[in-house]
Amino acid sequence: xxxxxxxxxxxxxxxxxxxxxxxxxxxEGKQINISDSLELSQQIEDFIKPYRAHVNKNLDSVLAYxxxxxxxxxxxxxxAIGNMMADAVYEESNPIFKTRTGDDIDFxxxxxxxxxxxISKGNVTIRTAYEVMPxxxxxxxxxxxxxxxxxxIDYLVNAKRAHPISKLNIVLDAEGRFKxxxxxxxxxxxxxxxxxxxxxxxxxGGDRMNFFQTNQGVQVLDYKIRNVLIDYFTKIDTLSxxxxxxxxxxxx
Numbered sequence: 172x173x174x175x176x177x178x179x180x181x182x183x184x185x186x187x188x189x190x191x192x193x194x195x196x197x198x199e200g201k202q203i204n205i206s207d208s209l210e211l212s213q214q215i216e217d218f219i220k221p222y223r224a225h226v227n228k229n230l231d232s233v234l235a236y237x238x239x240x241x242x243x244x245x246x247x248x249x250x251a252i253g254n255m256m257a258d259a260v261y262e263e264s265n266p267i268f269k270t271r272t273g274d275d276i277d278f279x280x281x282x283x284x285x286x287x288x289x290i291s292k293g294n295v296t297i298r299t300a301y302e303v304m305p306x307x308x309x310x311x312x313x314x315x316x317x318x319x320x321x322x323x324i325d326y327l328v329n330a331k332r333a334h335p336i337s338k339l340n341i342v343l344d345a346e347g348r349f350k351x352x353x354x355x356x357x358x359x360x361x362x363x364x365x366x367x368x369x370x371x372x373x374x375x376g377g378d379r380m381n382f383f384q385t386n387q388g389v390q391v392l393d394y395k396i397r398n399v400l401i402d403y404f405t406k407i408d409t410l411s412x413x414x415x416x417x418x419x420x421x422x423x
Contacts, residue, residue, distance in 0.1 A: 229297060230296065230297050230298040230301065231296050231297070231298055232296055232297050233294045233295070233296055234295050234296060234297065234299075234401065234404035234405050235294075235295040235404045235405075235407050235408060235409065235410045236293065236294060236295060236408070236409050236410065237290050237291065237292050237293060237294075237295050237409075237410040237411075238292065238409060238410065238411045239251075239292050239411070240289055240290065240291050240292045241255070241289060241290045241412060242289045243283060243286040243289075243333065245414070246333050246414050247331070247333065247420075248331075248333055248341075248343075248418040248419060248420060249333050249335075249336070249414055249415065249417055249418045249419075250333045250335075250414060251412040251413050251414050252286060252289070252290055252303075252412060253281070253283065253286060253333050253334070253335030254335060254337070254412050254413070254414065254415065254417065255410070255412035256281055256286065256303075256335050256396075256400070257279045257280075257281055257335035257336055257337035258279075258337045258412075259399050259400055259403035260279045260281065260310060260337065260368055260396065260399055261276060261278075261279045261337045261338060261368065262403065263394070263399045263402050263403055264276060264310045264312070264368055264392055264394060264399065265368075267392055267394065268312050268366070268368070268390060268392065271390065272390060274366055275366065276312055276338075276366050276367075276368045277338065277354060277365040277366045277367065278336060278337060278338040278339035278354060278365065278367060278368070279335070279336060279337040279338065279339075279367070279368045279369070280323065280327075280334065280335070280336050280339070280367060280368075280369050280373070280380075281334065281335040281336075281369065281370060281373070281396075282334055282335075282370070282372070282373055282377065282378050282380075283332045283333050283334045283335070284378065285304065285306070285308065285370065285372070285396075286303060286304075286335075287302065287303060287304065287305055287306075288302040288303050290303060290410070295404050295410055297401055299400075299404070300397050300398075300400040300401045300404065301397060303400060304395075304396045304397040304400060305397075306372070306396075306397075307395060307397075308370040308371055308372050308395065308396050309370065309371050309391070309392065309393060309394055309395050309396065310368055310369075310370060310371075310392045310394045310395075310396065310399065311368070311369060311370065311371050311374045311389050311390065311391050311392065312366050312367065312368045312369075312389065312390040312392065313366075313367050313368075313369060313374055313383050313386045313388075313389050314364055314365070314366055314367075314386055314387040314388045314389070315364065315365055315367050315382070315383070315385075315386055315387070316364050316385075316387060317359070317360065317361030317362050317363055317364070317365075318361065319382045319383075319385050319386065320359065320361065320365055320367070321361050322382035323367070323380070323382050324341060324349065324352050324359075325349070326379075326380060326382065327341060327418070328341070328343065328347075328348075328349045331347070333418075336417055336418060337417070338354060338355060339352070339353075339354060339417065339418075340352065340353040340354070340416065340417050340418070341417070341418045341419075342419055342420075342421065343419070343420040343421065344420070344421055345420070345421050345422055345423045347420060350421065364387055367383075369383065370396055371391075374389065
């Protein structure tokens with residue numbers, strides 16, 4: 172057998188081995204408990220320390236002052252913290268939307284569950300914004316016909332939760348039934364089309380807000396809700412949101 176034959180035989184064997192199919196027949200694993208009993212690596216700690224200090228210094232930068240503690244549980248239909256968040260989305264997002272489209276945002280709808288922490292009385296920092304909104308949700312503006320706006324209102328009435336809204340006013344009667352809805356002091360016209368600012372989670376059907384899926388267009392602002400809060404906090408000196416009549420139930 173000459174060298175050419177040997178080389179050819181080597182190639183055939185190698186190719187056959189490479190094309191052979193292998194299957195996993197058994198996978199084993201075990202749990203490794205992690206606790207403070209594990210020994211600290213001083214080398215790793217020394218490497219991380221300056222980066223941790225820099226991040227913490229940035230997160231603890233004071234942006235504003237809260238005159239009270241605000242929780243999403245401080246109201247049945249609207250809360251001070253929810254009102255603040257919805258208003259912040261309107262105030263910070265509307266100029267961007269208007270520059271791009273020439274139109275205004277008509278109203279804002281966010282979700283009660285998206286508020287993930289209280290705002291404590293005292294200094295409001297960048298860390299505060301991350302705690303209240305730890306998710307990567309961004310602002311989108313959805314163009315809805317009146318029929319879908321009516322679905323939106325019905326959803327809020329039946330949800331009986333303080334989903335944050337801004338510029339929209341909803342009134343229930345003493346029995347909790349829908350009575351009226353208005354926008355900037357005028358009754359909603361369900362024959363019109365409205366620009367509704369929300370977050371991408373709700374736009375994609377989160378919290379079963381499926382009415383956003385039937386729309387006349389969407390404008391993605393590439394503006395995270397967290398950054399909305401940071402920009403809003405930066406512009407104000409004192410944070411003092413209140414509960415108001417944007418979503419109320421009348422008494423007997």
